[in-house]
Amino acid sequence: MxxxxxxxxxxxxxxxxxxxxxxxxxxxxxxxxxxxxxxxxxxxxxxxPSAPQPSAGAAPQAxxxxxxxxxxxxxxxxxxxxxxxxxxxxxxxxxxxxxxxxxxxxxxxxxxxxxxxxxxxxxxxxxxxxxxxxxxxxxxxxxxxxxxxxxxxxxxxxxSGGNAIVVHKDTQGISKLDDLKGKTIAVQLGSAQDQIASKVEGAQVKRYPLYTDAAMAVATKQVDSMILHSVVAKAFVAQDPRLKMVAELDPVxxxxxxxxxxxxxxxxxxxxxxxxxxxxxxxxxxxxxxx
Missing domain, CATH: 3.40.190.10 (Periplasmic binding protein-like II)
Structure with a gap:
């Protein structure tokens, strides 16, 4: 996560x-x-082990x-x-x-x-x-x-922040959502990014229960790309040198x-x-x- x-x-x-x-x-x-x-x-x-105390200041009223x-x-x-x-x-x-x-x-x-x-x-x-x-x-x-x-x-x-496209570090020619036409796109099952990928013309969407599985599929070239929140994309790229982020999409x-x-x-x-x-x-x- x-x-x-x-x-x-x-x-x-x-x-x-x-x-x-x-x-x-x-x-x-x-x-x-x-x-x-x-x-x-x-x-x-x-x-x-014990219930924590509220922080100092004007506490919200339950x-x-x-x-x-x-x-x-x-x-x-x-x-x-x-x-x-x-x-x-x-x-x-x-x-x-x-x-x-x-x-x-x-x-x-x-x-x-x-x-x-x-x-x-x-x-x-x-x-x-x-x-x-x-x-x-x-x-x-x-x-x-x-x-x-x-x-x-x-x-x-x-x-708030945008979604992002992540590809293998060797991949060229993908810099925007339209470039994923006809490509394979990894997403997490049931995610908002699944909906975005499903609207890309000619794309084959691969759905994974976990984003870690989706990231591994990109890193091992089983799929061409994945779409996920830009903050999370940066985390995966920092952890795995086989990945790179190539585009940020509209904020969510x-x-x-x-x-x-x-x-x-x-x-x-x-x-x-x-x-x-x-x-x-x-x-x-x-x-x-x-x-």
Whole structure:
């Protein structure tokens, strides 16, 4: 689900959203959540030993009753993700789920005064699992689209940036989306990039459960290209010298997905996102993960 070059380019994309306030960046929390490899069955992460305390400052007000009341009664916020999308979320060398989204969810849990539990599920199973009430919200570098809005509600965007095309380092002649006509394009199953690739004339779309599998297919020349978020593309390129990024596409917004019956939780999370932009915590997370 992160090791990036071009710090200035990435921060200019992200800090335009994250830097709404004038506060100094707060030190990000570095706790990690344990998980097994991503699979269609959810895998719970290890929980912190005690419920964290909200950060200093004017705390968002959680309404009485509803979804939030159930979370507080359980003593934990359960989130769903797909840990194959660095630097948003991925598995580290110790099989812990780490990333920007995980730290962001941890801050939300702290504001609620509860522990954080992470379920690792293949990406195409996340929205069905959310609607089946397997967890409280979905955070997985998820692009906000009109199609997805038909089944889930979204938070305010917490990040903006373009998609990108990645090819093998030896590939020539691809510098824009139209150049993929008649080519093979790797995407993650069920992703917004799948929809983009499907509209390319004559292209053969190869769908993979994990983006790590898609990246390996490009690196080994099994496919001509892949389309994914530019931030994630830079992470894969930094990790694998066989890959290169050749084009950035139109910007997209990234948000947190909620069930339609979770208005109180969604509104509370929007308040937390605003607070984090104002007090510097969002800037701190950006600097931690997008470097």
């Amino acid at each position: 992160k090791r990036l070059a071009l710090v200035g380019v990435i921060l200019s994309l992200v800090l335009s959203m994250a830097g709404c306030g004038g506060g100094q960046p707060a030190a990000p929390q570095s706790g990690q959540s344990s998980a097994t490899q991503s699979s269609p069955q959810s895998q719970p992460a290890a929980q912190a 309404p009485e009753g509803g979804h939030i009341a159930a979370i507080k009664k359980a003593g934990k916020l359960v989130i769903g993700t797909s840990a194959d999308y660095p630097p948003f979320e991925s598995l580290d060398q110790n099989n812990n789920i780490v990333g920007f989204d995980i730290d962001l969810a941890r801050e939300i849990a702290k504001e609620l005064g509860v522990e954080l539990e992470v379920l690792n599920i293949t990406f195409d199973g996340l929205i069905p699992a959310l609607l089946a009430k397997k967890f409280d919200f979905m955070i997985a570098g998820l692009t906000i689209t009109e199609e997805r809005k038909k089944s889930v509600d979204f938070s305010k965007p917490y990040m 917004d990234t948000g947190i997905a909620f069930r339609p019956d979770s208005d109180d939780l969604r509104e509370f999370v929007d308040q937390v996102l605003d607070k984090m932009k104002q007090d510097g915590r969002m800037d701190a997370l950006v600097k931690k993960w997008f470097k």
